[in-house]
Amino acid sequence: MSVTINDVANEAGVSKSTVSKVLNHWTTISPATVEKVHAAIEKLHYTPNSRAVSFAKGATSNIVYLTNLEKDTAYRNPHMFDIMCGVHHTLSENNYSLMLVNTSEERYPGEKVSEVITSGSSDGLIIHGSAINKEIANLILDAGFPHIIIGHPSFESRLCWVDTNHALAGEYAAAHMIACGYTDVAFIGERKTDYISAQRQKGFMAGMLDRGFHIPAARIGNTDSSCQHAYSVTSDMLTQPVPPRAIVCENNTLALGVIQAVKDRQLSIPDDIAILTFDVYPYSSIIDPQLTIVDINVYDTGVQAGSMMIRKLQNPELLIQSYTTLPVIIQGESTRPLP
């Protein structure tokens, strides 16, 4: 019923080996033959059966995006999908397809990865940071399966990963504040155990120190990552004899609390207190005033991960462990150079 390589071979008057070689861009076929085969393909509207190709080649041209998918992930963590879109973009350009696999409903840790590896349904694995754990790490390392992890794993290993440099983003925040003329800057972050928050804080403090400004402990506020807690921590800070001139908020949710605290004390942004935060978030656009943001282009992180995967497939020995995407400053109304 559907057109096969044999039909094309007959139509073109060549063997199916030759058709196959044309399809796979072998350089040993004469231009005239290539021409004939293409004409036959056009005429018959032939498309190779991808199941047969996969089977014969022993490869799928498919990559799995492994992640932890809960019912409301789309709202709580849109970044995960933005990354996925970036990955998809690059793979698609390279004629790879992307299959979504969810680790959240596994019967045992590593179940899905085992399946992917042993069933041969995919040539490589891109693993979102939310899904990685030791079981999975061991499975892919033992099998030598091509993989890229998005986000630096929390444990040492020979895993391949790409990540954004959160400490660098913290430095960008410091540089921006100093450039505006703010030298007395506070930092409101998450719990001290939060990796990203700690990195950003570290980078921020180092960036300030490099430029000659030491941030004392009193200017650092750690929260339970709720808006409410950010509000109270900020309120406390603002009642100190000398309040800070500017505040760096580690994320948009904290920023909401910080802004409210500033407004409730009748202080104006940025004239009394300047504010900066990290990451464009779903509700960034409706925060009043529009915040200055140190943004990480996570779509680009996905694009990078996709490229790395393509490189791995060509050169499986490659050990990739790198910080890729650079932060970028999105200027809002919440910071302004001092006169």
Place this chain on the structure above:
Amino acid sequence: MSVTINDVANEAGVSKSTVSKVLNHWTTISPATVEKVHAAIEKLHYTPNSRAVSFAKGATSNIVYLTNLEKDTAYRNPHMFDIMCGVHHTLSENNYSLMLVNTSEERYPGEKVSEVITSGSSDGLIIHGSAINKEIANLILDAGFPHIIIGHPSFESRLCWVDTNHALAGEYAAAHMIACGYTDVAFIGERKTDYISAQRQKGFMAGMLDRGFHIPAARIGNTDSSCQHAYSVTSDMLTQPVPPRAIVCENNTLALGVIQAVKDRQLSIPDDIAILTFDVYPYSSIIDPQLTIVDINVYDTGVQAGSMMIRKLQNPELLIQSYTTLPVIIQGESTRPLP
């Protein structure tokens, strides 16, 4: 190198046909044989090669989720991913995988669908409303390819689709308002040409009328879908001699403008003006006050679409055109029964 069906057959002392039958749950195999085969599979850690299975069966156990993916879709339209998660959940339960395909970078309309259909890389197509058009419709109908479209297509056809009943959601809004005792209720919607907004408005007005309350034209505000425009339309409405007692906002963005307009006139919510909107949105949680919402569980819509696809695969003749997921009221602080 890797374990094949022959290895299992040897280990179990049966033919590979028999192993295959055990794998495919044929009922004609004796319990003793099944036992032996399972033991061999366990011992050898055998997993069937999915490429070979696909090829031999002529089917992939894979479904494509076709959608329009732009760089910032994850932020602008998280619903699309929530639906996708629902689809994935159901398919995964039924041992189907989900492949993501993007229509936004096609060289011509229908390119991706043609590829999917003719290459046989997938057994069915779930199409997000953002990706459907006449070209695609014709391709899948001509090929008789199993498909489910999420969202009622804007043109008549024999396509299979599932959708949520937006008019019904409008009725829910009316019923809730009446139940609270609000009878003079305004509706702020998008442009008149917006399908979802028009459906919600229609259902709302019908719901009010059914309960004996006619909504006059002066109580309907159409906007260009911006927060700002919602603000001005609402402000105008509130300066009328008799302002409405409650307002139904067709979406969260409009609600932001409406709330601001109400607050700027020193009116309190819900004591002076009650407010209700549709859909849980990324920033719903930070709107002050928390709004009462008529929500459509779009994850469930995805789940339904997945189930329908499974049914279609079993019975390709099935014509599915149905409204599935029911709306649900999420009570917030912006409406309250009158004393």
Place this chain on the structure above:
DNA sequence: CTGAAAGCGCTTACAG
């Protein structure tokens, strides 16, 4: 530069 032939690892009529 081209083709005949083996083979990829399963499934499934068919025969027994």
Place this chain on the structure above:
DNA sequence: CTGAAAGCGCTTACAG
């Protein structure tokens, strides 16, 4: 209840 054999539609050494 079980197995031998053909076949799914390609790719790829190999020979010429």
